[in-house]
Amino acid sequence: MTIKKSLSTLTSSSLLLLLAALPTAAVYAEDCSDEEQSVRSITGRCNNLLNPNWGVAWDIDAEAGGEAIADGIFGRFETAEYVDAANRVSPRDAIANPVIASTDLLRIEQDAERQWSHTNLLLVYMMQFVTHDIALTVSPPADPLALNAGLGVEQDASGRDFLLGGRSVDYLDDNGIPQQYNGASAFLDLSSTYGPTDVISNALRSFEGGLLKTVERSTFTFNHRNTPSRDICDCVDVNTGEPWNMFNEDLSNADQVFVQSAPGFIPEPFPHLGKCVSPAASFGQAFVPGVGLVPATPGVYSCPNAVLGLPPMLLENVFCAINYAAINDPSRSSFSWTVPDGIDWMPFVSETSPPVPFDELSASTNDPSKAFAAGDLRATENLGITAIQNLWLREHNRNARRIAAQQLGLTDEEIFQKARAWTIGVYQNVVMNELLPMIVGNKAYKKAGLDKPYRDSNYDPTIDPRTGNSFAAAAMRFGHSMVSNDVYPLDPETFSRIPTDQKQLPANYFGSNSPSKDAAPWIHLGAAAQSTAFAPVDEMMAFIGAQIPSGSPPDAAIIAGLVNSRAQRVDRYAEIAINDIDISNCFSGDVSISVPAFSVFRGRSHGIPSYHGLLEAWTDSSIYGRKNCPAPAAGQEYDPLACFEYIVGTDDPAYTARMRNTFKRLDLIDPFVGLTIESEQVCKHCDDGLKKGRDKRNKNAKQGIVGVTSAAIIADQFSRSRGGDRFWFENSSNGWSHGELADIRSTTLKDLIALHFPSTRAKLAGFDNVLLGKTTLN
Numbered sequence: 082m083t084i085k086k087s088l089s090t091l092t093s094s095s096l097l098l099l100l101a102a103l104p105t106a107a108v109y110a111e112d113c114s115d116e117e118q119s120v121r122s123i124t125g126r127c128n129n130l131l132n133p134n135w136g137v138a139w140d141i142d143a144e145a146g147g148e149a150i151a152d153g154i155f156g157r158f159e160t161a162e163y164v165d166a167a168n169r170v171s172p173r174d175a176i177a178n179p180v181i182a183s184t185d186l187l188r189i190e191q192d193a194e195r196q197w198s199h200t201n202l203l204l205v206y207m208m209q210f211v212t213h214d215i216a217l218t219v220s221p222p223a224d225p226l227a228l229n230a231g232l233g234v235e236q237d238a239s240g241r242d243f244l245l246g247g248r249s250v251d252y253l254d255d256n257g258i259p260q261q262y263n264g265a266s267a268f269l270d271l272s273s274t275y276g277p278t279d280v281i282s283n284a285l286r287s288f289e290g291g292l293l294k295t296v297e298r299s300t301f302t303f304n305h306r307n308t309p310s311r312d313i314c315d316c317v318d319v320n321t322g323e324p325w326n327m328f329n330e331d332l333s334n335a336d337q338v339f340v341q342s343a344p345g346f347i348p349e350p351f352p353h354l355g356k357c358v359s360p361a362a363s364f365g366q367a368f369v370p371g372v373g374l375v376p377a378t379p380g381v382y383s384c385p386n387a388v389l390g391l392p393p394m395l396l397e398n399v400f401c402a403i404n405y406a407a408i409n410d411p412s413r414s415s416f417s418w419t420v421p422d423g424i425d426w427m428p429f430v431s432e433t434s435p436p437v438p439f440d441e442l443s444a445s446t447n448d449p450s451k452a453f454a455a456g457d458l459r460a461t462e463n464l465g466i467t468a469i470q471n472l473w474l475r476e477h478n479r480n481a482r483r484i485a486a487q488q489l490g491l492t493d494e495e496i497f498q499k500a501r502a503w504t505i506g507v508y509q510n511v512v513m514n515e516l517l518p519m520i521v522g523n524k525a526y527k528k529a530g531l532d533k534p535y536r537d538s539n540y541d542p543t544i545d546p547r548t549g550n551s552f553a554a555a556a557m558r559f560g561h562s563m564v565s566n567d568v569y570p571l572d573p574e575t576f577s578r579i580p581t582d583q584k585q586l587p588a589n590y591f592g593s594n595s596p597s598k599d600a601a602p603w604i605h606l607g608a609a610a611q612s613t614a615f616a617p618v619d620e621m622m623a624f625i626g627a628q629i630p631s632g633s634p635p636d637a638a639i640i641a642g643l644v645n646s647r648a649q650r651v652d653r654y655a656e657i658a659i660n661d662i663d664i665s666n667c668f669s670g671d672v673s674i675s676v677p678a679f680s681v682f683r684g685r686s687h688g689i690p691s692y693h694g695l696l697e698a699w700t701d702s703s704i705y706g707r708k709n710c711p712a713p714a715a716g717q718e719y720d721p722l723a724c725f726e727y728i729v730g731t732d733d734p735a736y737t738a739r740m741r742n743t744f745k746r747l748d749l750i751d752p753f754v755g756l757t758i759e760s761e762q763v764c765k766h767c768d769d770g771l772k773k774g775r776d777k778r779n780k781n782a783k784q785g786i787v788g789v790t791s792a793a794i795i796a797d798q799f800s801r802s803r804g805g806d807r808f809w810f811e812n813s814s815n816g817w818s819h820g821e822l823a824d825i826r827s828t829t830l831k832d833l834i835a836l837h838f839p840s841t842r843a844k845l846a847g848f849d850n851v852l853l854g855k856t857t858l859n
C-alpha cells in the first residue's frame with residue numbers, strides 16, 4: 082500500500098465537481114472565521130476548510146478550554162502494530178529491549194572509522210529544523226534530556242544502564258487504537274519561528290512594524306563559576322547528605338510529588354508513568370489531561386503520579402540545587418560577548434511578555450533571563466539549530482522592514498502577515514527544491530510528483546496534510562545517524578579554525594565521555610554543542626564570540642563550521658554524542674542515554690510497523706519471497722540469514738548474524754534501526770564528497786542519502802505538505818505578482834546565509850551548493 086492509495090481516490094476534476102455541488106456552508110466549515118479563511122492561521126486550523134482540524138497543532142491550553150480531544154494528532158497511514166493496544170505493547174517488546182535493539186547495533190566508538198557523507202552538517206541541522214516545524218511528539222522526552230518523567234532503565238548487552246522512556250501523551254480512538262498528539266502544526270509554516278499556538282506566537286511578536294521580538298542589546302557571559310549543570314543531578318537527601326536518586330524512591334502512592342529546589346525553578350507537570358519528578362520549568366499553571374489544572378509553584382518540582390486521587394507528597398528530605406561544581410574550574414577564563422546593534426537575535430524568555438512558555442530545552446540555563454525564546458522548545462537543542470533559528474527570525478524581520486518601507490501606512494498586523502507569508506514562501510521553496518531532493522534523491526522526488534512545476538490544481542483538500550506517525554517516529558530520524566561528535570566553529574571571514582588556549586567547554590556537564598574535555602588549540606565543540614540540553618547556550622555563544630579573531634558573531638562562526646563539516650553517512654552507526662551520553666554523575670552508578678534507543682521505544686509505543694512492514698507498505702516490494710527468504714511460517718522463530726543479507730549486504734557476516742540474533746525475523750526489526758541500515762546501501766560510493774548526478778535541478782541529488790523506504794515515506798510527507806496546503810506559496814490565491822513569486826523562488830539557502838551571516842559572504846562565494854560537505858573539519 083502506498084499512501085496515495087490510502088488517500089482519496091478522487092481526481093482533481095471529480096473533486097471540483099463535488100465541491101461545486103456542495104452548498105457553500107458545507108465547503109467553508111462554519112467554525113472557520115473570515116480571517117481563518119483568508120490568512121494562514123498560526124495553529125494550522127482552517128487551512129483545510131473541509132476538515133478544519135487537519136494538520137492543527139495540539140494545544141494543551143485549548144484542551145483545558147474543553148476542545149475536542151482528537152484534534153492535532155499524527156496521521157496514521159499504516160495499520161498500527163500492537164499486541165496489546167490499550168497498554169501500547171508492541172510485538173517487538175518480546176524480542177529485545179530498546180537499548181539492545183538499537184544502541185548495541187548502532188554504536189560507533191569515538192575513534193572507530195567514520196563513514197562520511199558528501200553532505201554537510203548544515204543540511205543535517207536544517208532538516209532537524211524542518212522536523213521541528215512539523216513534528217513535536219507531546220511527551221517530555223521530546224526534551225528527553227530533561228530526564229523528567231516516567232523514565233525507566235534498561236540494560237545493554239553488557240549490563241550497562243541506559244535511561245529510557247517517557248510515554249507519549251495519547252488517547253485510544255473509537256477503534257481502540259492509541260493516537261499520539263502532534264504539538265506542531267503539520268504545515269511547512271515555520272511554526273518553530275512563529276510558534277505553534279496563538280499564545281506563544283503573541284508572546285514572540287513585538288506588535289510594532291510587524292516585527293518579531295529581538296534582543297535590543299544583550300551580553301552573553303561565560304564565567305567559569307556560574308555555569309549550572311542540570312538540576313536533577315544535584316538532588317541530595319538532606320538527612321544523609323547522599324545524592325538523591327528518584328529511582329530509589331517509592332512514589333507509587335503519591336498523586337503528585339514535590340521536592341524542594343533552589344529558587345528559580347518552576348515545575349512543569351506531565352501525566353506520566355508511575356514514578357515521576359519533573360525538574361522542567363513552565364509558568365503559572367499547566368493543564369494535564371486526565372488530571373486538570375496543576376499549579377506551578379516556584380521553588381518546587383511537581384509531577385502528577387499516574388495513580389490519581391491521592392494526596393500530593395512532599396519529599397521534605399530532598400533538596401535539588403543548581404550545581405556549580407561541574408565547571409567550577411578556576412583555570413577557565415571568563416568571557417563575554419555583546420550582540421552588536423543592528424543584529425537581530427532571539428530574545429531571552431524573560432524579555433517576552435507575556436512570557437513564552439518556558440521549557441527545559443529552551444531553558445538550558447534553567448534561568449528565564451538566559452534562555453532563548455523561540456517558536457519551538459527545541460530551539461537550543463544544539464548550537465547549529467540555534468543559529469538556524471536566528472536565520473529565520475532575521476529573514477522575517479528583514480521582510481517586515483522592507484514591506485513597511487515599501488508600503489507606507491500598513492498596520493502592524495498587515496506587515497506581520499505579509500512578511501510571514503513571504504518568509505514561509507522562501508522557506509517552502511528552500512525545503513522543497515534544495516533540501517528534499519538531496520535527501521530522497523531524484524527517483525522518489527519524481528515519483529511523488531514534486532519535480533513538476535506547481536499548478537493551482539495541485540492543491541487538493543482531500544489530501545491529508547497531517548505529519549505521518551511513521552515519518553516522525555522513524556523515517557525522519559535519519560539525521561540521528563548523521564550527527565557528528567565534534568564541530569569546529571570557524572572564523573566566518575576566513576573559514577579557518579579559531580585558536581584558543583582556553584580549556585574547552587565540557588562536552589557534557591555530567592559525564593566523562595567528553596570528546597573535548599581536554600585542552601585543545603582550537604575552539605572545538607563536542608557533544609555539548611550537539612546536545613545543548615546539557616549546557617547553557619548563551620554561555621557557549623559567549624565562549625565562542627569572545628575569541629573569534631575577526632570579531633564576527635558566534636552564530637556566524639557556527640554556521641561556517643556546519644557548512645565546512647561533512648556529515649556522517651546515514652548508516653548503521655550513530656556516534657557517541659547521540660548514542661551514548663554518559664550521565665553517571667546524576668545517579669549512583671553508570672547511566673547513559675541513547676537517542677536511538679528512545680527512537681526504538683517511541684516506534685514501539687506508537688504502534689509503528691516493523692521495518693519490513695514499512696518496506697511492504699511504502700514500496701510495494703518485499704524481502705520475503707526473494708531467493709532463500711520465504712515468508713515465515715506460523716510460529717517460526719528465526720528467518721534465514723539470507724533474509725538479513727538483503728538489508729545488511731553480504732560483506733559483513735558477523736554484523737548480519739548479530740542482527741539476526743537480536744531480531745530473529747525481518748518483521749521484528751524496529752523501524753528506526755532497519756531504515757538506517759537500509760540507507761547505508763544508497764550512498765556506499767558517495768563518501769568522496771564529489772558525487773554528481775545528472776539532474777538539472779540539483780546535480781547532487783541523483784540518489785539521495787536515505788534508503789527506498791525512508792525516501793518513500795519522506796517524499797510522500799512533503800508531497801502532502803505541498804498538495805494539502807491551501808496557502809502553499811506558489812498558489813495564486815496568495816496574490817503575488819509575477820516578479821514577487823520569481824524573487825521568492827530564486828532565493829537560495831546560500832543567499833539567506835550570506836544575508837543573515839554577512840561575515841561568511843566572501844568565503845561562501847566559492848560554493849555552488851551550500852549543503853555539500855567540502856572538507857572534513859570535524
Ligand code: HEM
Nearest residue numbers: 205208209212216217218222225553557558560611679683
Ligand atoms: C544533536 C542533534 C540531535 C539531537 C541531540 C536529537 C535528539 C532527539 C531526541 C532526544 C528526540 C526525542 C526522542 C524520543 O524520545 O522519541 C528527537 C526526536 C526527533 N529527532 Fe532528533 N536530535 C538531533 C538531530 C536530529 C536531526 C538532524 C534530525 C533530522 C534530520 C532529527 C529528527 C528527529 C525527529 C523527526 C524526531 C521526532 C520529533 C517528534 O515527533 O517530536 N533529529 N531527537
